[in-house]
Amino acid sequence: MxxxxxxxxxxxxxxxxxxxxxxxxxxxxxxxxxxxxxxxxxxxxxxxxxxxxxxxxxxxxxxxxxxxxxxxxxxxxxxxxxxxxxxxxxxxxxxxxxxxxxxxxxxxxxxxxxxxxxxxxxxxLxxxxxxxxxxxxxxxxxxxxxxxxxxxxxxxxxxxxxxxLGQEAKERVAEIASRMAELGTRFSQNLLADESSFTMPLEGEDDLAGLPPFLREAAAEAAEERGGKHGHVITLSRSLIEPFLVFSTRRDLRERAYEAWTRRGEGGGDTDNRTIIAEIVALRAERARLLGYDSFAHFKLDDTMAGSPEAAMDLLREVWAPARQRAGKERDQLQALVQAEGGNFALQAHDWRHYAEKLRRAEHDLDESEIKPYLSLEGVIQASFDTASRLFGLRFEEVGDVPRYHSDVRAWAVTNADGSPVGLFLGDYFARSSKRSGAWMSAFRSQERLVGDIKPIIVNVMNFAKAPRGEPTLLSFDDARTLFHEFGHALHGLLSDVTYPLLSGTAVSGDFVELPSQLYEHWLEQPEVLRRHARHYRTGEPMPEELLNRLLAARTFNQGFATIEYAASAIIDMTLHLSSAGESGLDVIAFEANALRRIAMPAEISMRHRAPHFAHIFSGDGYAAGYYSYIWSEVLDADAFDAFREAGDIFDPETAARLRRFVYGAGNLRDPREAYTAFRGRLPSTGPLLKKRGLAQDAA
The missing domain is CATH 1.10.1370.40 (Neurolysin; domain 3)
Known part of the structure; x- marks a missing residue:
């Protein structure tokens, strides 16, 4: 596009x-x-x-x-x-x-x-x-x-x-680093090109069948932004394509959209990422060997909380078994729905979200289009700010007269309760073709005290579908969770309280960095927060209590699917980086298929990130052999939120003070195990995680 x-x-x-x-x-x-x-x-x-x-x-x-x-x-x-x-x-x-x-x-x-x-x-060197x-x-x-x-x-x-290392090995390590930077940039730019070039026009009412008003409006806005040649278009922005896969009753269009979404980076031509991946995997393995490690995964995890790929894989296996069992039950329920409607076909990956939404309506009387009017972007932003205020005493004042790199960017001055400055927070919420997909936190300036009392400038970037001019942008509950997640990262940067830049903010172990973000998501799911902030965008009325109860009752719905699509990506990441397959001319698609076959991946579920568009692990080294970190950190966040439950108050001041001191404000002052123990008094178990995902019974 x-x-x-x-x-x-x-x-x-x-x-x-x-x-x-x-x-x-x-x-x-x-x-x-x-x-x-x-x-x-x-x-x-x-x-x-x-x-x-x-x-x-x-x-x-x-x-x-x-x-x-x-x-x-x-x-x-x-x-x-x-x-x-x-x-x-x-x-x-x-x-x-x-x-x-x-x-x-x-x-x-x-x-x-x-x-x-x-x-x-x-x-x-x-x-x-x-x-x-x-x-x-x-x-x-x-x-x-x-x-x-x-x-x-x-x-x-x-x-x-x-x-x-010796001089010759040092020179080779430097060559590898330079080449890896080149390959990572090419991977990212290829992916952006594939995402930007795809649009699926929706011509007439037949193509729009099943789409609720909010999605029709977003598709019309996307079409207008792309020149107005079509009345409605679906792009590869997650905030458009995922709801399309949920609501569209056109199975052929769902299949076409899903195919484009899952095959980014492998379409042939100049933007194909498969040969880039093979070279990256080979270079990482070579560098690890030069440094004395058995594999890149062993090198990467040597400096993490997990400590070894074996520990990370043990956790993934512990989650995989109950998740696969749960996903099998979910698949059978969805297939029964297909047959009940007279469908003479086997459930496919492009069908799952559509029939899962129907099952959610049947089991919980819950429709996503019923929820969105109560989750305006503005309301969710304010909910995230209010949560930070109640936990940490922060205040947020929107400022208008500041430089911006795009007119959509908003800015807030952040202060402590006593008025002392904390930093500046920027929010960039809407999808556009000049922005890579996904959601992330970054810094224009990090906190430190070595060269003066430097206050941070932190930015959250999202890709929500923008509402038509004059209308508020409405979020799905997953979108709202994403906003809370990234704001948790933002707080990790804003609340940093260290002297040295090396230790500032999110500069922590890769399997600890997701703790502040994933922990923050918990507050979005609390009735106390939703009652205050989930209000109808037209009337201002709070979400009805019975709708709120239905929403919260459905929290563990479809968690077999959600866990499988994530864990499969994490297992492929680790398996690739435990191997030396890239050295003999890696066929990444075949490798992926063989690895999924070995773990008995359900045919009806696709990985959340297939290798050719897996930017987490191939745009740079940040999450390479480290995608497991989300589930590792989830063990921590599930246990950490229990500390507030045990205190009898989800905003307990004493618990929040420890959280700010040892997690959000501490940067990399301590080893992550020491930091977590200082907050919680002990290390966690996986029990709260399995309970949170609704997998505890399946693990029994």
Missing amino acids: TIETPHAPALKAAHGAAGANPFDEAVWSTPHGLPPFERIVPTHFGPAFTKALAEHRHEIAAIAGDGRLPTFENTVAAMERAGQNLDRVASTFFNLTGSNTNPDLQAIEREIGPKLARHGSAIY DSALWARISQVDADAENLGTEERRVLDRYRTRFRRAGAD
């Missing part, structure tokens, strides 16, 4: 005169120090990166070549102070390439990714710098707890980057 974004200053300015480069300014005088988006054009980034990289190289060389005895201050703290301008340029650039990109930015992204990777390798860090004596300097943690994390980073 093609879409113009006429109110996106950065995109409009791309073809105009560049003017003075804002990145040459030492300090931005904008409100809250936001990037001056209206003055930034793509041609500014090349010179800005060149200058910032040179500055950082000079700073690092001075630290490595310092003739004084290595100390924490002149070596580790000096490294923490270095590269501030590079951080500013990179955070601005990569937030734009994710949220509001264009061909000019994409071209720069393809060029700068490998350069940044080579720059990072040069630092972490610098023998003189590693020698200085190795010589810092924490005991002799009587370092504090936070300083010792920073020193330990730097040493871990250097070792995992290859600092102890």
